[in-house]
Amino acid sequence: MVKMIVSDMDGTLLDSNKNFPPDFDQIFQELKKRGILFVAASGRSYPKQREIFQPYLEDMFFICDNGASIIHRDQWLYKNTLPREKLEKLLTACEQIPNILPILCAPLNCYYQPYSPAFEPYLRSYFSTGNILNDVYSVSEPILKVAICDLQNAAVNSYPKLKHELDDELNLVVSGELWMDAMNPFVNKGKALQFLQKKFSISPAQTMVFGDFYNDIEMLARADYSFVMENANDDMKQYGRWIAPSNDHYGVTREIWKYLSSADCFLT
Known part of the structure; x- marks a missing residue:
């Protein structure tokens, strides 16, 4: 049963x-x-x-x-929160990929840099709260995962690039057409x-x-x-x-x- x-x-x-x-x-x-x-x-x-x-x-x-x-x-x-060094390495890798927005997900908040208006409907649909920061590296709150909104299609743009660079350190998964997530292994x-x-x-x-x-x-x-x-x-x-x-x-x-x-x- x-x-x-x-x-x-x-x-x-x-x-x-x-x-x-x-x-x-x-x-x-x-x-x-x-x-x-x-x-x-x-x-x-x-x-x-x-x-x-x-x-x-x-x-x-x-x-x-x-x-x-x-x-x-x-x-x-x-x-299960991301170690600081892995978080920073991921953010640095994201800086090299066009048309994406990394979103740092804490237990009750999320953080992201100033973004193009094209991202707005996707942020509004998936996040209730958000904090815009010029420097996301300054976030001190524990981060559970990083969600990545990819306007070019996550499976063909951000995912293969980040997987090539970080696959041994993070669990990277495509979670939607325009979304991928990065968490700790396992x-x-x-x-x-x-x-x-x-x-x-x-x-x-x-x-x-x-x-x-x-x-x-x-x-x-x-x-x-x-x-x-x-x-x-x-x-x-x-x-x-x-x-x-x-x-x-x-x-x-x-x-x-x-x-x-x-x-x-x-x-x-």
């Missing part, structure tokens, strides 16, 4: 307009009634996730910053999910996961009930046991309802 359901947000739970499925509240209340934990797992930082899930904060868990932090009821259960959504599974004595056989992008691969591997979204890139679909309908067809809630009405739901 499934005891924990974990879903990525963008391209998975949320539709293309960044809205919940119309039946999400009904699903959430049903999971709560049955004692099934719900976890939002995202590359987004906690302040933005908190804003989006405001009505549900008391009864869910958050895997944030691609696994660099785990939060429940505004309490940090886990944090920091990913799968490791964060493993932390929660151990904390609550929940096995992969009791875990359901939904994802659509490359930063979801490790957490899909931590669940027997693994779903990749129909809208995912074709090379992602090998990582799920099943293919869920697209995010715009509310695949996450459709598959959860299907499971809740199945015989498997009542097996121990």
Whole structure:
């Protein structure tokens, strides 16, 4: 029987307009009634996730910053911050790449340099708070990850260049068409999910996961009930046991309802 359901947000739970499925509240209340934990797992930082899930904060868990932090009821259960020397080396490498904006993600704030107006809609969509600094090297707050907004396409511009230079020192992952993230080695959504599974004595056989992008691969591997979204890139679909309908067809809630009405739901 499934005891924990974990879903990525963008391209998975949320539709293309960044809205919940119309039946999400009904699903959430049903999971709560049955004692099934719900976890939002995202590359987004906690302040933005908190804003989006405001009505549900008391009864869910958050895997944030691609696994660099785990939060429940505004309490940090886990944090993994970047060493100063690695952060500075990454920022120096970013200075050599055109049309990108590194965003330093702290637990409750983010920091970036003055930017072109072209970046504005992407920052507004993914970050609730932000601090513009002429010198991001001056940030003293612990940094969980660096998100990189790449107007030229992260997979073909910033990712290969940074991977060539820093692959031995950081976990670099493409998290969206215009986004990539840099965290400490072995920091990913799968490791964060493993932390929660151990904390609550929940096995992969009791875990359901939904994802659509490359930063979801490790957490899909931590669940027997693994779903990749129909809208995912074709090379992602090998990582799920099943293919869920697209995010715009509310695949996450459709598959959860299907499971809740199945015989498997009542097996121990």
